[in-house]
Amino acid sequence: MEYRRLGRTGLMVSEIGFGCEWLEHATRETVQEVVDRATELGINIMDCWMSDPAVRSNLGDAIVGDRDRWYVQGHIGSTWDGGQYVRTRDVEKCKVAFDDLLERFHTDHMDLGMVHYVDSPAEFERAMGGAYGDYVRELRSQGVIRSIGMSTHNPITGTMAIESGDVDMLLFSVNPAYDMKPASEDIETLFGDYGDEANAMDRDRMELYRMAEANDVGITVMKCFAGSRLLDPDRSPFGVALTPAQCIHYALTRPAVASVLLGYRSLADLEEDAAYETATPEERDYATALATAPEHPVSGLCTYCGHCAPCTVGIDIAQVNKFYDLAEVQVSKGHELPELVRDHYRALGVTADACIGCGACEPRCPFGVHIMERMVQASRLFG
Numbered sequence: 032m033e034y035r036r037l038g039r040t041g042l043m044v045s046e047i048g049f050g051c052e053w054l055e056h057a058t059r060e061t062v063q064e065v066v067d068r069a070t071e072l073g074i075n076i077m078d079c080w081m082s083d084p085a086v087r088s089n090l091g092d093a094i095v096g097d098r099d100r101w102y103v104q105g106h107i108g109s110t111w112d113g114g115q116y117v118r119t120r121d122v123e124k125c126k127v128a129f130d131d132l133l134e135r136f137h138t139d140h141m142d143l144g145m146v147h148y149v150d151s152p153a154e155f156e157r158a159m160g161g162a163y164g165d166y167v168r169e170l171r172s173q174g175v176i177r178s179i180g181m182s183t184h185n186p187i188t189g190t191m192a193i194e195s196g197d198v199d200m201l202l203f204s205v206n207p208a209y210d211m212k213p214a215s216e217d218i219e220t221l222f223g224d225y226g227d228e229a230n231a232m233d234r235d236r237m238e239l240y241r242m243a244e245a246n247d248v249g250i251t252v253m254k255c256f257a258g259s260r261l262l263d264p265d266r267s268p269f270g271v272a273l274t275p276a277q278c279i280h281y282a283l284t285r286p287a288v289a290s291v292l293l294g295y296r297s298l299a300d301l302e303e304d305a306a307y308e309t310a311t312p313e314e315r316d317y318a319t320a321l322a323t324a325p326e327h328p329v330s331g332l333c334t335y336c337g338h339c340a341p342c343t344v345g346i347d348i349a350q351v352n353k354f355y356d357l358a359e360v361q362v363s364k365g366h367e368l369p370e371l372v373r374d375h376y377r378a379l380g381v382t383a384d385a386c387i388g389c390g391a392c393e394p395r396c397p398f399g400v401h402i403m404e405r406m407v408q409a410s411r412l413f414g
């Protein structure tokens with residue numbers, strides 16, 4: 032298992048994580064079996080957004096002897112009312128539900144206290160500007176939550192949260208279908224007609240990735256398979272099925288992403304997704320599949336896939352492009368070149384100014400990126 036730093040939380044999390052909602056109606060034995068195998072595989076981060084007491088207890092009991100090796104994302108505002116999940120910012124109800132989570136996990140803290148499911152800027156302002164936000168910050172100051180996170184599907188809300196300085200990490204939905212210009216902001220109708228802008232990457236989402244990396248806000252990923260649509264050729268918006276390894280690799284190559292949280296109903300699901308760790312570069316290659324897909328190919332935009340390697344003089348072209356994109360969005364808004372991005376760029380062994388314009392890389396790019404031009408632009412920007 033490979034581990035990555037989850038931004039400024041400083042936690043080293045497994046790149047394959049554990050989203051537990053598929054176990055909501057599983058037996059106690061199944062939960063224990065899947066958790067035990069996940070532990071053996073080196074998975075060390077799980078998300079429990081669910082408020083159902085039964086699944087909370089099953090998960091808490093399953094890791095009780097191992098609590099210290101797991102990082103848990105516990106949600107604040109996911110409550111259980113009348114036998115049903117209810118999302119609320121009512122502080123008294125949030126307290127009852129969060130105390131219940133701690134008790135069922137046999138613990139006195141959550142590593143990541145998640146501001147639960149905020150999908151509009153207005154809701155973010157209401158929540159964090161009121162008593163709910165005070166409660167979340169108080170939990171952190173008391174050490175009951177070690178870092179503040181937030182779950183969202185909305186990139187504008189996510190970017191606002193990053194800019195506020197309130198959140199240390201995000202749980203965000205990431206996959207290539209969502210990254211393309213969506214037909215709608217509504218998560219339920221995201222797969223409508225893409226229209227004339229089919230080739231555009233969604234700028235709000237690109238901005239969120241860039242801001243997250245620039246502010247050292249780590250991302251854990253949900254909906255990596257777009258609710259399994261990407262695994263089905265008939266439902267995939269690209270007109271072709273991707274494999275789990277391709278989807279996972281796409282998510283893990285986005286800026287700031289540290290872990291992809293996947294749902295496992297059974298050991299078979301877990302083994303299939305964890306096989307990413309031993310997959311070959313060819314098996315992980317989402318780029319060829321997307322570039323040749325019958326629908327919505329991404330053209331002229333770097334997806335950081337690395338297909339253009341090797342560079343004649345040893346430039347890591349994907350990394351240069353990633354840092355260029357991160358910095359350019361700030362500079363184009365009149366801000367200073369972000370120090371963190373500049374440091375990352377400088378830490379590359381060979382930088383863009385070393386490009387000799389040989390052109391060897393461009394035919395290898397499946398997305399038609401003008402790499403030589405990009406190297407000149409990056410060299411100018413970083414100086």
Ligand code: SF4
Pocket residue numbers: 341342343344345346348385386387388389390391392393402403406
């Ligand atoms: S054109 Fe530049 S970036 Fe591309 S292979 Fe040649 S030296 Fe490397």
Ligand code: SF4
Pocket residue numbers: 318332333334335336337338339340348349352395396397398399400402
């Ligand atoms: S330039 Fe092309 S091949 Fe290279 S990382 Fe970007 S998209 Fe991939």
